[in-house]
Amino acid sequence: MxxxxxxxxxxxxxxxxxxxxxxxxxxxxxxxxxxxxxxxxxxxxxxxxxxxxxxxxxxxxxxxxxxxxxxxxxxxxxxxxxxxxxxxxxxxxxxxxxxxxxxxxxxxxxxxxxxxxxxxxxxxxxxxxxxxxxxxxxxxxxxxxxxxxxxxxxxxxxxxxxxxxxNKFKSNKLYISKKNIIAVLPGSRKQEISKILPIMLSVSSSFKKYQFVIAGISDFGNDFYESFINCDNIKIRYDSTYSLLSE
Missing domain, CATH: 3.40.50.2000 (Glycogen Phosphorylase B;)
Structure with missing residues (x-):
């Protein structure tokens, strides 16, 4: 077939x-x-x-x-x-x-x-x-x-x-932070990300006790994502959405 x-x-x-x-x-x-x-x-x-x-x-x-x-x-x-x-x-x-x-x-x-x-x-x-x-x-x-x-x-x-x-990814943890993690999933289209990621990250300063982690796509490059980061409790992990969600 x-x-x-x-x-x-x-x-x-x-x-x-x-x-x-x-x-x-x-x-x-x-x-x-x-x-x-x-x-x-x-x-x-x-x-x-x-x-x-x-x-x-x-x-x-x-x-x-x-x-x-x-x-x-x-x-x-x-x-x-x-x-x-x-x-x-x-x-x-x-x-x-x-x-x-x-x-x-x-x-x-x-x-x-x-x-x-x-x-x-x-x-x-x-x-x-x-x-x-x-x-x-x-x-x-x-x-x-x-x-x-x-x-x-x-x-x-x-x-x-x-x-x-x-469950496949639970044995492949990223160990990003000792803090509780809030996963940020802004999508896979550049135009979509540009519109909604700033809104999603705007609340990060109100939740300093949490680690925000953006599920990024490596094709778009680090500079693209870094341009939206406005707080020190935000990190980026590329091409690892499932591993991030298993944290």
Missing amino acids: KLYIVTGEKSGDLQASILVEKLHVVNNNIKIRAFGGEHLKKTGVEISSEINRTSVMGLTNVLMQINTIRKKINFCKTDILKFNPNAIILVDYPAFNLRIARFAKEHGIQVFYYIAPKVWAWNKSRLNKIKKYIDSLLVIFPFEVDFFKKHNIDAIYVGNPLISHI
Whole structure:
């Protein structure tokens, strides 16, 4: 069996790597190729293209990078056809992946979606696309099964990767501080981080007894994160979100 996985951004790459580890336990003979990143690469998956520059948010940023995004989508489509998979698994990132879903469906490829678009919270207009292009959703919240069922969409609860995988990292503690730690998770998109991290860190001076630790992404560099730090009880740990949460 041949599977093609599409992530689109760093967080999806991490979640997909956990999924691949589970798939290999069930069937080690599955051939997998992915539009992904370093986490998937570590599982032994063949990577077609790195995803570092794919993820953007906000209309202005999308318009500025529209040609890059189009090239990524077209590359992904071409690579899927060359690989000729039995099925594709799309991971999160609906702005990118719903376009790939439509393409795959038009070419007779079975489509699964892992970590479904949060249409129960916003942008319910995507329900029609999900119903039309997705064969089955692999959801991480139990209530999503009933939500999608009401809209005649097949959904299977597969557990939350954060909860099911966190124990693996408890033996790999970072030992950051003797203080109680407050983990700061500002996201995996640079524009998103720039908007919300200053707000998240604004409370740090009111909690001096705690150690704030930012879950950073090394691709963005130390200077980027340091520019938001306004208090001496804030540290940064890169590419170690699960280890940080196990502290």
